[in-house]
Amino acid sequence: xxxxxxxxxxxxxxxxxxxxxxxxxxxxxxxxxxxxxxxxxxxxxxxxxxxxxxxxxxxxxxxxxxxxxxxxxxxxxxxxxxxxxxxxxxxxxxxxxxxxxxxxxxxxxxxxxxxxxxxxxxxxxxxxxxxxxxxxxxxxxxxxxxxxxxxxxxxxxxxxxxxxxxxxxxxxxxxxxxxxxxxxxxxxxxxxxxxxxxxxxxxxxxxxxxxxxxxxxxxxxxxxxxxxxxxxxxxxxxxxxxxxxxxxxxx
Amino acid sequence: xxxxxxxxxxxxxxxxxxxxxxxxxxxxxxxxxxxxxxxxxxxxxxxxxxxxxxxxxxxxxxxxxxxxxxxxxxxxxxxxxxxxxxxxxxxxxxxxxxxxxxxxxxxxxxxxxxxxxxxxxxxxxxxxxxxxxxxxxxxxxxxxxxxxxxxxxxxxxxxxxxxxxxxxxxxxxxxxxxxxxxxxxxxxxxxxxxxxxxxxxxxxxxxxxxxxxxxxxxxxxxxxxxxxxxxxxxxxxxxxxxxxxxxxxxxxxxxxxxxxxxxxxxxxxxxxxxxxxxxxxxxxxxxxxxxxxxxxxxxxxxxxxxxxxxxxxxxxxxxxxxxxxxxxxxxxxxxxxxxxxxxxxxxxxxxxxxxxxxxxxxxxxxxxxxxxxxxxxxxxxxxxxxxxxxxxxxxxxxxxxxxxxxxxxxxxxxxxxxxxxxxxxxxxxxxxxxxxxxxxxxxxxxxxxxxxxxxxxxxxxxxxxxxxxxxxxxxxxxxxxxxxxxxxxxxxxxxxxxxxx
Ligand code: SF4
Ligand code: SF4
Numbered sequence: 001x002x003x004x005x006x007x008x009x010x011x012x013x014x015x016x017x018x019x020x021x022x023x024x025x026x027x028x029x030x031x032x033x034x035x036x037x038x039x040x041x042x043x044x045x046x047x048x049x050x051x052x053x054x055x056x057x058x059x060x061x062x063x064x065x066x067x068x069x070x071x072x073x074x075x076x077x078x079x080x081x082x083x084x085x086x087x088x089x090x091x092x093x094x095x096x097x098x099x100x101x102x103x104x105x106x107x108x109x110x111x112x113x114x115x116x117x118x119x120x121x122x123x124x125x126x127x128x129x130x131x132x133x134x135x136x137x138x139x140x141x142x143x144x145x146x147x148x149x150x151x152x153x154x155x156x157x158x159x160x161x162x163x164x165x166x167x168x169x170x171x172x173x174x175x176x177x178x179x180x181x182x183x184x185x186x187x188x189x190x191x192x193x194x195x196x197x198x199x200x201x202x203x204x205x206x207x208x209x210x211x212x213x214x215x216x217x218x219x220x221x222x223x224x225x226x227x228x229x230x231x232x233x234x235x236x237x238x239x240x241x242x243x244x245x246x247x248x249x250x251x
Numbered sequence: 252x253x254x255x256x257x258x259x260x261x262x263x264x265x266x267x268x269x270x271x272x273x274x275x276x277x278x279x280x281x282x283x284x285x286x287x288x289x290x291x292x293x294x295x296x297x298x299x300x301x302x303x304x305x306x307x308x309x310x311x312x313x314x315x316x317x318x319x320x321x322x323x324x325x326x327x328x329x330x331x332x333x334x335x336x337x338x339x340x341x342x343x344x345x346x347x348x349x350x351x352x353x354x355x356x357x358x359x360x361x362x363x364x365x366x367x368x369x370x371x372x373x374x375x376x377x378x379x380x381x382x383x384x385x386x387x388x389x390x391x392x393x394x395x396x397x398x399x400x401x402x403x404x405x406x407x408x409x410x411x412x413x414x415x416x417x418x419x420x421x422x423x424x425x426x427x428x429x430x431x432x433x434x435x436x437x438x439x440x441x442x443x444x445x446x447x448x449x450x451x452x453x454x455x456x457x458x459x460x461x462x463x464x465x466x467x468x469x470x471x472x473x474x475x476x477x478x479x480x481x482x483x484x485x486x487x488x489x490x491x492x493x494x495x496x497x498x499x500x501x502x503x504x505x506x507x508x509x510x511x512x513x514x515x516x517x518x519x520x521x522x523x524x525x526x527x528x529x530x531x532x533x534x535x536x537x538x539x540x541x542x543x544x545x546x547x548x549x550x551x552x553x554x555x556x557x558x559x560x561x562x563x564x565x566x567x568x569x570x571x572x573x574x575x576x577x578x579x580x581x582x583x584x585x586x587x588x589x590x591x592x593x594x595x596x597x598x599x600x601x602x603x604x605x606x607x608x609x610x611x612x613x614x615x616x617x618x619x620x621x622x623x624x625x626x627x628x629x630x631x632x633x634x635x636x637x638x639x640x641x642x643x644x645x646x647x648x649x650x651x652x653x654x655x656x657x658x659x660x661x662x663x664x665x666x667x668x669x670x671x672x673x674x675x676x677x678x679x680x681x682x683x684x685x686x687x688x689x690x691x692x693x694x695x696x697x698x699x700x701x702x703x704x705x706x707x708x709x710x711x712x713x714x715x716x717x718x719x720x721x722x723x724x725x726x727x728x729x730x731x732x733x734x735x736x737x738x739x740x741x742x743x744x745x746x747x748x749x750x751x752x
Contacts, residue, residue, distance in 0.1 A: 017551075020551055044544070044547070044548075044551075045547065045548055045551040045552075048548055048551040048552050049481045049484065049485070049551060049552025049553065050481075051481050051482070064544055065544060065545075065548040068548045068551075068552065069479075069480065069481045069484060069548070069549075069552045070481070071480065071481045071482070083535075084535055084544070084548075087535060087545075087548060088472075088476045088479050088480070090480040090481060103534065103535045106476070106534065106535050107475070107476030107479065109476075109480065109520055122534050122535075125534045125535075126474070126475055126476060126534070128476075128520065128521055129522070130516070130520040130521060130522065131522075133520075146534075149534065150475075150528055150530060150534075152521060152525060152528070153521070153522070177528065177530070179525060179526060179528070180521075180522065180525055
């Protein structure tokens with residue numbers, strides 16, 4: 001079989017099923033390491049279930065469930081992305097240079113989702129971590145309600161980088177039902193918006209070091225000024241108990 | 252500690268004159284109801300009637316009885332109500348329970364009888380004639396189109412959708428590794444392979460020891476997404492999206508942290524000791540369109556394997572299923588309100604949902620009316636207790652049935668309803684290694700295989716008596732059922748005539 005390092009696919013007017021077949025063919029049959037998709041316009045499920053170390057560059061706006069169940073690839077979106085990016089993602093990286101929408105990283109277990117702009121509602125719900133696999137979602141803009149709901153592990157961060165934007169950094173019900181992992185917010189959080197299962201603790205030197213490494217990577221990937229990001233204090237939110245519903249039942 | 256107002260539900264009686272003090276009963280009692288102080292003594296409070304001591308006493312001298320203490324009689328204030336109130340008054344918590352709804356609602360199966368052939372249209376002798384119990388689960392094409400190949404052969408124009416082949420119309424219902432032991436899973440996996448059927452992993456992921464059996468596994472994607480990753484999805488022969496469960500419609504799964512030990516934590520991919528919360532809604536599904544999105548995300552990830560959607564039977568079930576089928580599901584799994592559970596709030600288990608029989612008939616009708624019955628297969632589940640229930644379910648419109656409790660009973664379960672305590676004396680609903688070890692997967696598989704073989708014979712006998720030689724001919728054939736003691740409206744919903752008509 002013919003091997004190719006890089007392939008460019010024009011996605012204009014192609015139905016998602018066909019487009020995804022082409023992508024899989026490029027990865028698994030042509031053994032491509034880099035795939036560029038031009039004129040993407042809402043096609044769903046790109047990168048879905050793919051288990052390989054490849055890079056997919058998307059020019060245009062990919063549709064819902066980008067990188068769902070993905071295990072390994074790096075996806076770079078040079079535009080906005082829609083709902084459910086990284087749904088139940090296992091490993092790999094998604095870099096979105098614009099905004100993204102609701103339910104990002106649902107049940108995500110590993111890998112990284114870096115978004116330059118805003119995200120919508122219900123981001124990072126059910127995120128988990130297991131041993132050394134820790135998922136990260138970092139949003140450079142602002143987030144909607146239910147951020148980190150039922151979060152069981154991993155790291156969620158909201159940076160609010162646009163200083164001229166006066167909207168609150170996060171919405172209501174922040175970390176409701178959260179029982180693992182950590183949420184970092186760059187700036188202040190209105191305690192009224194916190195779920196009753198979480199609390200604010202000190203942002204320590206150790207946090208700074210560990211989280212700083214990822215932020216550095218984030219800044220590099222998105223061409224942002226790392227020092228500028230670190231110039232403001234962070235609020236650290238963690239669950240109060242890892243058994244929030246332990247006392248609900250009698251026997 | 253304050254005095255409890257509860258009284259023991261059972262009494263353990265030991266004939267001490269014949270007891271040889273071997274203490275086997277004590278070792279077998281995982282609920283710690285028995286102890287030894289110059290002879291075996293019982294703490295009746297702790298007995299759950301699991302019968303483990305009775306079965307393993309070499310002298311057969313143990314009896315477990317319902318505690319004969321009388322309550323002042325009341326038809327309204329049953330003992331059940333009184334006991335529950337005392338529990339609530341003492342703990343402030345919701346009483347939990349295992350297994351299915353045990354309230355005396357009418358069991359419709361027991362009011363349906365099957366037809367048989369007499370004189371004309373003769374019956375078939377299953378001992379002599381071949382009987383086809385094979386069933387295929389999955390979407391069937393609306394129509395078939397053929398084309399001629401260059402060498403003049405006729406072949407199908409489009410590849411038909413993938414189906415699951417079952418050698419008999421029975422599958423094991425989703426019971427997660429976590430709710431039941433790995434040995435119980437192994438027994439079902441071995442049985443599924445031997446009998447040419449399938450099991451569901453439930454929502455707890457797939458243990459590596461069972462990877463060899465993945466051709467006989469339907470894997471599950473529930474709201475918590477435990478153990479769900481690309482490899483898991485690809486291993487199964489189909490993927491089930493769990494929306495609801497008959498024993499707890501609208502309620503999520505909740506595996507308490509104390510049950511999340513090393514192996515469970517590995518399979519579910521969560522740290523040891525954390526609660527595994529799988530809340531009722533998938534927070535990415537708020538509409539049929541969202542469900543469709545997940546169905547197709549899974550299809551894309553699995554190269555278009557069949558996707559099943561499991562729901563609890565609730566009031567508007569027919570319309571819900573119509574939506575599910577239109578969203579692209581290949582299989583709809585209907586779990587009736589008597590379905591079993593590892594743990595459910597008692598109030599939900601006993602009072603929420605509707606009977607499977609009615610839901611099944613309503614769903615089958617609706618899908619036929621809409622002309623989409625072929626687009627998805629229906630699995631009927633929720634307390635299928637016997638092959639008779641299975642046959643009646645198929646006559647009402649199911650393609651196959653799923654069995655959970657029946658399978659557990661075959662391997663030792665006494666329906667003591669205390670699965671949620673994690674102390675199952677039979678090694679079934681437990682993760683304690685010393686208890687789980689009690690269930691030998693080989694022996695358990697043998698028992699399960701025997702039970703299913705018996706069901707197979709029984710189904711063939713009944714088919715023969717109906718004059719049918721293929722189970723598929725019975726599907727939705729409600730003319731072959733009659734109702735006894737069912738009211739007109741129920742009969743109408745079932746699409747079944749009263750006996751005598
Ligand atoms: S198992 Fe039977 S014989 Fe042995 S101690 Fe118990 S009651 Fe006595
Ligand atoms: S599985 Fe075990 S605990 Fe549950 S009802 Fe059966 S015997 Fe009792």
